[in-house]
Amino acid sequence: xxxxxxxxxxxxxxxxxxxxxxxxxxxxxxxxxxxxxxxxxxxxxxxxxxxxxxxxxxxxxxxxxxxxxxxxxxxxxxxxxxxxxxxxxxxxxxxxxxxxxxxxxxxxxxxxxxxxxxxxxxxxxxxxxxxxxxxxxxxxxxxxxxxxxxxxxxxxxxxxxxxxxxxxxxxxxxxxxxxxxxxxxxxxxxxxxxxxxxxxxxxxxxxxxxxxxxxxxxxxxxxxxxxxxxxxxxxxxxxxxxxxxxxxxxxxxxxxxxxxxxxxxxxxxxxxxxxxxxxxxxxxxxxxxxxxxxxxxxxxxxxxxxxxxxxxxxxxxxxxxxxxxxxxxxxxxxxxxxxxxxxxxxxxxxxxxxxxxxxxxxxx
Numbered sequence: 203x204x205x206x207x208x209x210x211x212x213x214x215x216x217x218x219x220x221x222x223x224x225x226x227x228x229x230x231x232x233x234x235x236x237x238x239x240x241x242x243x244x245x246x247x248x249x250x251x252x253x254x255x256x257x258x259x260x261x262x263x264x265x266x267x268x269x270x271x272x273x274x275x276x277x278x279x280x281x282x283x284x285x286x287x288x289x290x291x292x293x294x295x296x297x298x299x300x301x302x303x304x305x306x307x308x309x310x311x312x313x314x315x316x317x318x319x320x321x322x323x324x325x326x327x328x329x330x331x332x333x334x335x336x337x338x339x340x341x342x343x344x345x346x347x348x349x350x351x352x353x354x355x356x357x358x359x360x361x362x363x364x365x366x367x368x369x370x371x372x373x374x375x376x377x378x379x380x381x382x383x384x385x386x387x388x389x390x391x392x393x394x395x396x397x398x399x400x401x402x403x404x405x406x407x408x409x410x411x412x413x414x415x416x417x418x419x420x421x422x423x424x425x426x427x428x429x430x431x432x433x434x435x436x437x438x439x440x441x442x443x444x445x446x447x448x449x450x451x452x453x454x455x456x457x458x459x460x461x462x463x464x465x466x467x468x469x470x471x472x473x474x475x476x477x478x479x480x481x482x483x484x485x486x487x488x489x490x491x492x493x494x495x496x497x498x499x500x501x502x503x504x505x506x507x508x509x510x511x512x513x514x515x516x517x518x519x520x521x522x523x524x525x526x527x528x529x530x531x532x533x534x535x536x537x538x539x540x541x542x543x544x545x546x547x548x549x550x551x552x553x554x555x556x557x558x559x560x561x562x563x564x565x566x
Contacts, residue, residue: 229415230342231320231367233335286379287424289417289434292466295473296414296435298382298421305331305373305380308424312371312382315423319416321369331373331380332482337366337389364391365406369416370476374487382420383469385476386413408477408564447565449558455550456558458539460565464490467530467537474564475528483525490530491542495523496553526557 286301300308309328316323321335343363366389374381390406414435421431447460460467468487475482475492484493526549527542539561541554 228342229319229340231338232341233320233322233338287421287426289421292469294410295466295469296410296417297384297469298417298424299376299379300382300424301379303379305375308373308380308382311423312373312420315420316369316371318423319419324368331375332371334370335368337368339363339366365389366403367409367412369413372472372476382417383473383476384413384416384420385473386410386416387477387479447562449562452538452540453548455540455548456555458558458562458565460537460539461535462532462537463535464530464532464537467532467539470565471528471530471539471561474561477564478560481523490532492528492530494526494528496526496557524553526553528557528561 286303288299290297290299306328309331313323313326313333316333316335321338323333324336325332325334327333340363343365368387370385370387372383372385374383386409388406388409389403391401391403394400394402418431418435421434422428426434447458450457450459460470462470468490471492472485475494481495482492483495485491486493525544527544527546529540529542531538531540539558541549541557543549
């Protein structure tokens, strides 16, 4: 069935629907298959219509988080505790704190949570405390109409929301337990021709509310009741005014400057790397360093948007991923994020400028 017929049928079905829009809190994900694991960040703008769900994903790993917390002061953090599991919030970031349990002890429960939520896992690093789902569609966004209810699975394949999501879970060891972070990346299918007979996939904005909802549901998986989890998500209070993130030049090298102490700056940078698809190979919190891999953009390619140019991965390209270190250095309530080369020397190249810019864009 060609694209025009498919959309015509979808339009007919929607016209028959008594209520074609789901409740905002309804989630029903369905994976279309296991995404391939790659060694480089994905080229998010290239996806054929015929292979609509096989969006490539970047393999991401991270070393076990070294125990010990930085002593630099941070902004006040809202906390609401229920037993050994609680949700915390600082600004727009939320995460789960599980006391007296290590990432190794939590791994199976977190893994089961994603499988039961309708996802397959495209990457698992048990010893490193990080896993990532494949791309999946929230089927609850589809119109629940008479035509679809009657024909069921026979016609299900022609329905599509035109959106896909994937989630990365990162578990960091703390002296008293584990912190769990969930980050979202989204794609949207858009027409590329005036005739609307060809489409491509492009990034869509991160959805913090979706991240929070999955954190809440994970709390239930870890033993918190539904009602208590909802109270947790609602009781951490409103976010304070956003902390600014600006790109500057210090000693001839590009940096991101944020008005945050180390703890919050470390969390925000980690989530920014997760959300933007960097390949994180290791991390050393005591030194404030994320070890990442990066692929330089191919100037001959004409993908729309900054993100596509940043993470190109043409199979014909001779470019190989290069290794960098992302350094978070704090003094009081101010932090600087800079790029170092593989040996740890300050980096001043165009790649450093691009990396700094994409981090700053997510932190704003």
